[in-house]
Amino acid sequence: MSDDILVMRGITKRFAGVTALHGVSLAVRRGEIHAICGENGAGKSTLMKVLSGVHPHGSYEGEIVFEGEPCEFAGVRDSERRGIVIIHQELALCGQLSIAENLFLGNERARRGFIDWNRTNHAAGELLARVGLRENPTTPVHDLGVGKQQLVEIAKALAKDVRLLILDEPTAALNDDDSAHLLDLLEGLRDEGVTSVIISHKLNEVKRIADSITILRDGRTIETLPAGDVSEERIISGMVGRDLEHRFPPRTPKVGEEVLRIEDWTVHSPSQPDRVVVDRANLVLRRGEIVGLAGLMGAGRTELAMSVFGRTYGVGVSGRVLKDGREIDTRSVRKAIRNGIAYVSEDRKRYGLNLIEDVKRNVSAAGLGKLAPRGWVDENEEFSVAERFRRSMNIKTPGVGTQVGTLSGGNQQKVVLAKWMFTDPDVLILDEPTRGIDVGAKYEIYSIINELADQGRAVLVISSELPELLGLCDRVYALSEGRITGELSREEASQERLMHHMTQGQTS
Known part of the structure; x- marks a missing residue:
């Protein structure tokens, strides 16, 4: 046999x-x-x-x-x-x-x-x-x-x-x-x-x-x-088909002034209102900067991001969000978008995309108001916008009329990024942006993230992969049990130091 x-x-x-x-x-x-x-x-x-x-x-x-x-x-x-x-x-x-x-x-x-x-x-x-x-x-x-x-x-x-x-x-x-x-x-x-x-x-x-x-x-x-x-x-x-001597594209950071500040941010669980999920968190993001958020499962990373972006998670939310030194209202997704904040979910198939729609409709979904000045969508302009992003982000698809559900994971993620880039945000929160994506597509996503920062946007990257945060970010915050327990620069950060902060019960 x-x-x-x-x-x-x-x-x-x-x-x-x-x-x-x-x-x-x-x-x-x-x-x-x-x-x-x-x-x-x-x-x-x-x-x-x-x-x-x-x-x-x-x-x-x-x-x-x-x-x-x-x-x-x-x-x-x-x-x-x-x-x-x-x-x-x-x-x-x-x-x-x-x-x-x-x-x-x-x-x-x-x-x-x-x-x-x-x-x-x-x-x-x-x-x-x-x-x-x-x-x-x-x-x-x-x-x-x-x-x-x-x-x-x-x-x-x-x-x-x-x-x-x-x-x-x-x-x-x-x-x-x-x-x-x-x-x-x-x-x-x-x-x-x-x-x-x-x-x-x-x-x-x-x-x-x-x-x-x-x-x-x-x-x-x-x-x-x-x-x-x-x-x-x-x-x-x-x-x-080629050697990847470096898994992360080279970048020279050009960090500018502060664009977003989160102060004393506290969030309670919607299913257990007496349980604190995010506890008096403080973060600062600057223009042109890529900032990481590290934490073990259950640390509150996604809950922090979603609560800032339109209160899409949590109850009893308190604290302040300041944009360019002025307090802003982010209590709904519409208000968060209007204030220049975008959030890319870790679950792109459930929350980021309409899989039965085409690339064109997905790209325009979060910014339809820009395409409908008189109350109805200009389909020619919608096509032009989607085609522009398809080319600039190298989305591999026969055309923008292709159903998104038929694309590979890496190309679906590019469509999600294009969707939020169309809203012209100043701050992008990317939750597990390379989950389920192969190393070649990851490099392309990293290049896009670098380009966004080079355009002067502030990018917050949430990732379970510590090498990804170390290779991509200018600074990294560590989160443990809902509290920020450490902040490390690129030069200071290592997997061991991050893990030390991620396993702390509380900051001293």
Whole structure:
């Protein structure tokens, strides 16, 4: 029997005249964890959708051989019957149903036409134990955190007698502890004989867990490498087609006068009004400056940003916001925008974009008033504005009439930035601006952020990646338990010093 459990040969897939995959080939050995790396838009997810039947046979060219037999999957059910199960980045669980109901949805444990709940819940308990999740099978899924929901998805795959498990960015929305637990689980499944294919932008995780790495670029297979002998720099070089000696573009800061000051900012939780989430925070932003905000999960970073931007989070908000030395009113999003403040959410798909609309409508959404002087939108001007941003920000799309949901993550993020740049802000708050984006696209986003600062705007960057803050920012504030516990210049800042401040209970 061949060592390869899966072979894909000459896979070509086209969408409306755009070729997403050009003769891609992939071989996965039995019982290994095989990583697929590439920039956003390289074709990674498309290839896995071909394999899993999301894109059925006949919609692509090429051949799939699984366990030595040619396969022509007409849909997802066909691939699942063969033991190929895909877990997408956007989890496909029904929040109102219990864990057990989700595990066996469409695969119910029934007797004489009726669901056997005792059998269902017992089997669910065994699957949950296998993935290390200590939850009652009757618990509604919406009561679980994202990390636990990811484990439910894996348990659901195990319920289908999975032989090849495909995971698309499984740790993108997880904290460090949940990510580590998930990777440990995949290693345990490998020991049990389950083969996995993992798509990830987190190269440190790929290096830790993968046995082999296949690199895609522009819809083509570049090479397959043994993970143990390859450096992150080598992977990056294959992904982007060039060496990235420096992951951050060079910049000479030109810091000007103070533009925004936040004084004694206090915010209470909307669900627990007696709990202080942000506690008397004080920040200063200057023109031409990129300022970082570091903090562990739950420190209050996003809550601080959202409460300043139109009170979109929190109750019992107090404190002052001063712009150019004058106190301003930011109690609504409209007022915040009018005062030159823009906020780019960490969840671009939920809060930043309308995925079913085109690029043009998304770019103009926050500044429609500028396009409608007489009460209706000038569509020609709307097109011109979107086209200008498409070119200046290098948004890779056939045209501004393209649906945003079809773009890669990096290009979606550029559309969000263009949307807020159209409001002509003096202050931009960027919350996790490179989350879920590959290293090549990150460099482009960093270049855009640098350009914004060079134009004299003040930029506040919130990021969970300390190397990103250190490589990008002129100053960094540290936040712990809702309080500012430190402020470090670029020269003073290091991961160790930031972590020291981020783990302080209170400032002295």
